[in-house]
Amino acid sequence: MSDTAGKSIKCKAAVCWGAGEPLKIEEVEVAPPRANEVRIHILYTGICHTDEYTRSGKDPEGLFPVILGHEGGGIVESVGEGVTNVAVGDHVIPLYTAECRECKFCKSGKTNLCGKVRATQGKGLMPDNSSRFTVNGQPVHHFMGTSTFSQYTVVADVSVVAVHKEAPLEKICLLGCGITTAWGAVVKQPGIKGSSVAVFGCGAIGLGVINTSALVGASRIIAVDTNPGKESWAKKFGATDFINPTTALKQDQKIQDYLVEITDGGLDYTFDCTGNVHVMRAALEACHKGWGVSTIIGVAAAGQEISTRPFQLVTGRTWRGSAFGGVKGRTEIPGLVEDYLKGTVKIDEYVTHHRKFAEINDGFHDMHEGNCIRCVVDMA
Numbered sequence: 001m002s003d004t005a006g007k008s009i010k011c012k013a014a015v016c017w018g019a020g021e022p023l024k025i026e027e028v029e030v031a032p033p034r035a036n037e038v039r040i041h042i043l044y045t046g047i048c049h050t051d052e053y054t055r056s057g058k059d060p061e062g063l064f065p066v067i068l069g070h071e072g073g074g075i076v077e078s079v080g081e082g083v084t085n086v087a088v089g090d091h092v093i094p095l096y097t098a099e100c101r102e103c104k105f106c107k108s109g110k111t112n113l114c115g116k117v118r119a120t121q122g123k124g125l126m127p128d129n130s131s132r133f134t135v136n137g138q139p140v141h142h143f144m145g146t147s148t149f150s151q152y153t154v155v156a157d158v159s160v161v162a163v164h165k166e167a168p169l170e171k172i173c174l175l176g177c178g179i180t181t182a183w184g185a186v187v188k189q190p191g192i193k194g195s196s197v198a199v200f201g202c203g204a205i206g207l208g209v210i211n212t213s214a215l216v217g218a219s220r221i222i223a224v225d226t227n228p229g230k231e232s233w234a235k236k237f238g239a240t241d242f243i244n245p246t247t248a249l250k251q252d253q254k255i256q257d258y259l260v261e262i263t264d265g266g267l268d269y270t271f272d273c274t275g276n277v278h279v280m281r282a283a284l285e286a287c288h289k290g291w292g293v294s295t296i297i298g299v300a301a302a303g304q305e306i307s308t309r310p311f312q313l314v315t316g317r318t319w320r321g322s323a324f325g326g327v328k329g330r331t332e333i334p335g336l337v338e339d340y341l342k343g344t345v346k347i348d349e350y351v352t353h354h355r356k357f358a359e360i361n362d363g364f365h366d367m368h369e370g371n372c373i374r375c376v377v378d379m380a
């Protein structure tokens, strides 16, 4: 039992007061966890493009003021009544995709999209419809059920998993989103072994898709990115080819037509890792007639919609999407941590930037530089 258990904790958090505003480090009061809730001392957090997407005002679910962050690693400080899955002192990863193991979704065996806390999570609240965060008495919204840009956060017990204590939290925090998302999107897609794959966008997500496709035995992995600096990254992670559409295409040629031409009819599997709806269309249309499967991972801005000729689907292409890689976090993340410790899952290679908590806005700027794959923030 910690000596702060049952009491409010005053600590620092990066608050976004309005869409498009920079984060402001504030003293925040974090209320103790209620029943089936867990308070976590966050030590490290990654910054994901989805944090930037919501900060920028492009997220239709965005609410302000808010404490963003969903790629964290920390230690359980205290638990509320009824919590049995984690204990004080456990090293944990908060999960923006909960896993209650009881709801219709969890029991379906068809999806990782647990329904237990998603509605309140989308309202920026804990499951009892209230916030555990206040700044000068004003409630501040939670984000994605995790809010890892606070030195202490409170999450639902179904939204947290304990992991091996030997694993460095400054690395495995990235399993809270990017790396797990990419890993799951590939390993849960049957058929990639021996197949051709095209990956649009070579940020952390795209590189993870490339790397996992190589690990499962894809025969050809074509990386597509408009940033020429990404070629060496893509090759290092296992791409066999790199195509920069801004220089490789003839006048009026579309990337999908070029890919179909160089692959004898199209790819077996494609992945959108950009969040750009035009790229999503290209990724679908680059698929082989009759069997090609295109997976959308990128998150598109409010108001954006995808389109294609229905004939693309009539003629046997499949368009699908993947959230958190289809991974059930409480069940599968401990195994991913073990795989990292064994050396079969890469994490260190994605960390290009480090920032102190006071520099978190610089971490957001880093993300816009083409040379940043992931920035890890030290929350001390």
Ligand SMILES: NC(=O)C1=CN([C@@H]2O[C@H](COP(=O)(O)OP(=O)(O)OC[C@H]3O[C@@H](n4cnc5c(N)ncnc54)[C@H](OP(=O)(O)O)[C@@H]3O)[C@@H](O)[C@H]2O)C=CC1
Pocket (backbone or CB within 6 Å): 048, 049, 050, 053, 177, 178, 181, 200, 201, 202, 203, 204, 205, 206, 224, 225, 226, 227, 230, 245, 273, 274, 275, 276, 279, 296, 297, 298, 299, 300, 322, 323, 324, 325, 369, 370, 372, 373
């Ligand atoms: N579904 C899910 O569960 C998850 C989804 N996401 C989403 O995945 C997406 C990718 O995330 P992340 O890897 O971190 O993002 P990054 O921005 O780091 O990577 C995207 C890459 O795509 C490149 N790019 C931009 N436009 C094009 C284009 N027209 N054609 C080809 N490449 C292009 C970018 O180049 P440049 O650097 O020059 O812009 C960049 O290299 C985001 O939308 C994010 O929100 C993230 C986590 C989980």
Ligand SMILES: N[C@@H](CCC(=O)N[C@@H](CSC=O)C(=O)NCC(=O)O)C(=O)O
Pocket (backbone or CB within 6 Å): 048, 049, 050, 051, 059, 060, 061, 062, 097, 113, 118, 177, 299, 300, 323, 324
């Ligand atoms: N809030 C957005 C959608 C954002 C989104 O698609 N989030 C992904 C995770 S992105 C992580 O970095 C996701 O898992 N979605 C599933 C979910 O239940 O939120 C909008 O409203 O468009």
Ligand SMILES: [Zn+2]
Pocket (backbone or CB within 6 Å): 048, 049, 050, 051, 070, 071, 177, 178
């Ligand atoms: Zn993310």
Ligand SMILES: [Zn+2]
Pocket (backbone or CB within 6 Å): 098, 099, 100, 101, 102, 103, 104, 105, 106, 107, 113, 114, 115, 116
């Ligand atoms: Zn559930």
